[in-house]
Amino acid sequence: SALTQPASVSGSPGQSITISCTGTSSDVGNYNIVSWYQQHPNKAPKLMIYEVNKRPSGISNRFSGSKSGNTASLTISGLQAEDEADYYCNSYGGGNAWVFGGGTKLTVL
Amino acid sequence: QVQLQESGPGLVKPSETLSLTCGVSGHSISGANYWAWIRQPPGKGPEWIGTVDYRGSTYYNTSLINRITISVDTSKNQFSLTLSSVTAADTAIYFCTRLMNPGHFDYWGQGTLVTVSS
Numbered sequence: 001s002a003l004t005q006p007a008s009v010s011g012s013p014g015q016s017i018t019i020s021c022t023g024t025s026s027d028v029g030n031y032n033i034v035s036w037y038q039q040h041p042n043k044a045p046k047l048m049i050y051e052v053n054k055r056p057s058g059i060s061n062r063f064s065g066s067k068s069g070n071t072a073s074l075t076i077s078g079l080q081a082e083d084e085a086d087y088y089c090n091s092y093g094g095g096n097a098w099v100f101g102g103g104t105k106l107t108v109l
Numbered sequence: 110q111v112q113l114q115e116s117g118p119g120l121v122k123p124s125e126t127l128s129l130t131c132g133v134s135g136h137s138i139s140g141a142n143y144w145a146w147i148r149q150p151p152g153k154g155p156e157w158i159g160t161v162d163y164r165g166s167t168y169y170n171t172s173l174i175n176r177i178t179i180s181v182d183t184s185k186n187q188f189s190l191t192l193s194s195v196t197a198a199d200t201a202i203y204f205c206t207r208l209m210n211p212g213h214f215d216y217w218g219q220g221t222l223v224t225v226s227s
Binding site for chain 2: 002031033035037044045046047050051056088090092095096097098099100101102103
């Protein structure tokens, strides 16, 4: 089953927001293999966070990840207009399978 | 810089077979990585379809396992997807990606829209 994310979140420039991603003890809760992707309209998803809290080279330190139990979170601090996009979480689900979240639309007010 | 490019028909008739190829440049497909197909129906979240390594070992989404085949051609540095007996529910943007150990998708193709319609 897909991971559960809020449909939308919003924040003003400069503020911080957090997007949650809830799975089960078979995926998010059992593996530290959670990643987050940013997707702008008509673009491919872009890796922002991997292995719960690691940032790929070139990704701003305004993006951070964490996990507690079956829920992972993506926090974006110092919101900027360019952060407005859809965000998806992903987790390893065991058995060489991966599961995505339904996505969260971030609006920068 | 790793680059991936999907290619294939943008329109497939119901009950027929969807076939896509992903060309990889900037990285040998024979490296110690996995390669994956992911699809995204319009307005929805992505769905992992399946994964292949350079030896041809495959792992499939159980919801599609009876209809999909993923293969690799190391001589052409590309991998492919076939999905049989398609219906309108298979209409989606199909992405090819690199899957890095232990499990994140770091490079993506631009995606190709496949519409299932008569």
